[in-house]
Amino acid sequence: MIETFFGADALGTHAAFLVSLLIGVSFGVALERAGFGSSRKLSGIFYGTDMTVLKVMFTAVITAMLLILYSAAFGLIGFDSLYLMPTVYGAQAVAGILFGIGFVMGGWCPGTAAVGCASGKADAFLFLAGAAAGSILFNELYGVVKPLYSWGESGVQFVYASLGVTRVLFAFIFTAVAIGSFWMAEWVEKKISKTGYYLNSPFLWAFSIVFIAAAGGLLAAADAPAENREALREINAALTQPLMPGRTEQMIMEVMQEGRDHIEPEDLADRLMMGDRLLTLVDIRPKAEYDAFHIRGAVNIEPAGILQLLREKKNAGMIVLYSNGMTHPAQVRDALHRQGYRNVYILTDGLDGFVERCLKPASLRAAPVTDEEVSKIRAWREYFSGK
Amino acid sequence: MNRYMNPYLAGIMLGVTLFVSYLVLGSGLGASAGLARIAACIEGCVAPLHTQASEYFGAWGKNPLSYYLVFMFAGTAIGGLISAVAGGRAGVVLEKGKRFSAWKRAALALTGGAIVGFASRLGQGCTSGQALSGGALLLTGSLVFMMCIFAGGYAFAYIVRRQWHD
Numbered sequence: 239m240i241e242t243f244f245g246a247d248a249l250g251t252h253a254a255f256l257v258s259l260l261i262g263v264s265f266g267v268a269l270e271r272a273g274f275g276s277s278r279k280l281s282g283i284f285y286g287t288d289m290t291v292l293k294v295m296f297t298a299v300i301t302a303m304l305l306i307l308y309s310a311a312f313g314l315i316g317f318d319s320l321y322l323m324p325t326v327y328g329a330q331a332v333a334g335i336l337f338g339i340g341f342v343m344g345g346w347c348p349g350t351a352a353v354g355c356a357s358g359k360a361d362a363f364l365f366l367a368g369a370a371a372g373s374i375l376f377n378e379l380y381g382v383v384k385p386l387y388s389w390g391e392s393g394v395q396f397v398y399a400s401l402g403v404t405r406v407l408f409a410f411i412f413t414a415v416a417i418g419s420f421w422m423a424e425w426v427e428k429k430i431s432k433t434g435y436y437l438n439s440p441f442l443w444a445f446s447i448v449f450i451a452a453a454g455g456l457l458a459a460a461d462a463p464a465e466n467r468e469a470l471r472e473i474n475a476a477l478t479q480p481l482m483p484g485r486t487e488q489m490i491m492e493v494m495q496e497g498r499d500h501i502e503p504e505d506l507a508d509r510l511m512m513g514d515r516l517l518t519l520v521d522i523r524p525k526a527e528y529d530a531f532h533i534r535g536a537v538n539i540e541p542a543g544i545l546q547l548l549r550e551k552k553n554a555g556m557i558v559l560y561s562n563g564m565t566h567p568a569q570v571r572d573a574l575h576r577q578g579y580r581n582v583y584i585l586t587d588g589l590d591g592f593v594e595r596c597l598k599p600a601s602l603r604a605a606p607v608t609d610e611e612v613s614k615i616r617a618w619r620e621y622f623s624g625k
Numbered sequence: 626m627n628r629y630m631n632p633y634l635a636g637i638m639l640g641v642t643l644f645v646s647y648l649v650l651g652s653g654l655g656a657s658a659g660l661a662r663i664a665a666c667i668e669g670c671v672a673p674l675h676t677q678a679s680e681y682f683g684a685w686g687k688n689p690l691s692y693y694l695v696f697m698f699a700g701t702a703i704g705g706l707i708s709a710v711a712g713g714r715a716g717v718v719l720e721k722g723k724r725f726s727a728w729k730r731a732a733l734a735l736t737g738g739a740i741v742g743f744a745s746r747l748g749q750g751c752t753s754g755q756a757l758s759g760g761a762l763l764l765t766g767s768l769v770f771m772m773c774i775f776a777g778g779y780a781f782a783y784i785v786r787r788q789w790h791d
Binding site: 240242243244245249250254255256257258259260261262263264265266267268269270271272273275276277278279281283284285290293294295296297298299300301302303305306309314315317319320321322323324325326327329330331332333334335336337338339340341342343344345346347348349350351352353354355356357358359360361362364365366367368369370371372373374375376377378380381383386387392394395396397398400405408409412420436441442445 | 629630631632633635636637638639640641642643644645646647648649650651652653654656657660661663664665667668676679680681682691692693694696697698699700701702703704705706707708709710712714715716717718719720721730731733734735736737738739740741742743744745746747748749750751752753754755756757758759760761762763764765766767768769770771772773774775776777778779780781782785786788789
């Protein structure tokens with residue numbers, strides 16, 4: 239497994255700056271050789287005269303996607319060592335539309351304008367000056383646009399999970415769509431500007447077959463990655479051993495007290511009642527105990543099945559584990575943490591605490607209860623125990 | 626054929642560059658963040674106290690240029706220059722259609738740039754950082770952003786078509 243600069247929290251080091259500079263050079267050469275140092279060529283995609291942008295960008299996306307997925311399947315990289323940008327539906331939709339308008343007006347985007355400017359294009363220089371001014375404008379208006387900036391904030395979302403298909407299947411379909419769009423682009427160019435040189439060429443045939451085959455091979459290769467088998471072994475160990483070596487009950491309690499990795503029963507109850515879709519509640523007790531009673535909305539996890547469910551939720555939303563007490567879920571949380579899960583929480587005081595603090599009738603409580611709390615307890619009892 | 630590289634091979638070169646970035650840096654390619662940090666530096670030189678007190682740029686600290694994407698942005702320009710000189714494509718020119726006024730083209734480039742600069746901050750990235758890098762990881766927001774770029778671009782293309790008329 240490769241340790242990335244991001245994974246080692248070292249993106250701010252001089253070594254990372256040097257690597258970034260070199261990657262930037264390669265990026266700039268690729269853009270320039272593709273013809274993206276010309277605003278006329280870039281704009282061609284919007285008029286059907288030159289579809290180079292589509293061909294280059296879509297090829298780059300599927301190339302990188304397939305290389306990343308193969309690397310993940312063979313345990314070379316883990317998604318936890320990659321920087322995954324959060325999805326903010328509203329902000330990104332509005333930003334995309336604005337960006338598209340600015341792109342077609344100016345004829346550039348920031349990366350290509352850097353290339354154009356360096357090779358002497360005056361319009362690229364003006365575009366960059368405008369973009370710098372636009373960034374400053376954003377900073378000045380930040381107080382006003384903040385609600386828009388976070389509109390539709392949804393954490394890290396993968397499109398295949400959003401659509402309910404597996405990663406490799408989506409990757410295959412995505413590759414097929416890309417190949418289809420390349421043939422279409424060549425056809426459009428032939429119709430509109432009598433170019434489309436690659437339409438039906440041996441090159442495009444070979445290119446298409448290689449990419450479809452690579453995406454198809456992924457379906458077979460990515461079935462049971464080594465990293466998951468290892469993770470499963472560790473989680474099984476955590477579930478069956480009374481205590482992990484080197485980790486005492488006291489240490490667990492210290493982490494708890496810092497409040498970094500637990501959720502209070504009242505908070506959990508409210509989130510569940512609100513129907514928080516980003517929350518996954520996992521009951522890690524044996525199935526018989528789960529069947530007897532569990533918190534409404536929780537799923538029961540047999541150790542063997544835990545990864546299938548959790549892989550989809552890794553670093554997306556919030557995973558809450560509970561058992562009767564706290565020791566047991568803390569061990570599972572630790573095992574998951576070592577696999578790169580950063581969104582696993584434990585229910586404070588476990589199921590016992592949840593019953594005691596949320597479901598116990600107000601009349602049986604030792605401490606005095608305010609009217610507001612009484613109505614809250616009544617609502618919880620109604621929702622969670624049907625009383 | 627044309628004097629540029631085969632677009633599919635250029636795409637593979639770009640994709641491999643992106644993959645190497647993920648493999649080594651752990652993050653993808655980016656351009657607008659580097660540019661925005663340069664903008665923050667400029668604003669910081671003009672109005673240091675105001676910039677450091679501002680909520681967005683202020684969070685980048687006293688030296689916003691000390692950031693990996695600033696170096697990547699510089700590298701991109703260097704790579705572009707090397708390739709343009711090697712390919713005999715370097716030279717000062719304002720690209721536009723023959724029948725279109727240079728002043729109008731300059732105004733469009735500047736205005737388009739301003740909109741893109743603003744939109745890149747709003748969407749937390751541009752065609753490089755969001756569409757390309759996030760798209761390769763199949764992140765939902767990045768793909769939404771990419772589709773909306775094309776929607777906005779195609780919707781507006783007709784209005785500014787004359788800048789390319791010869």
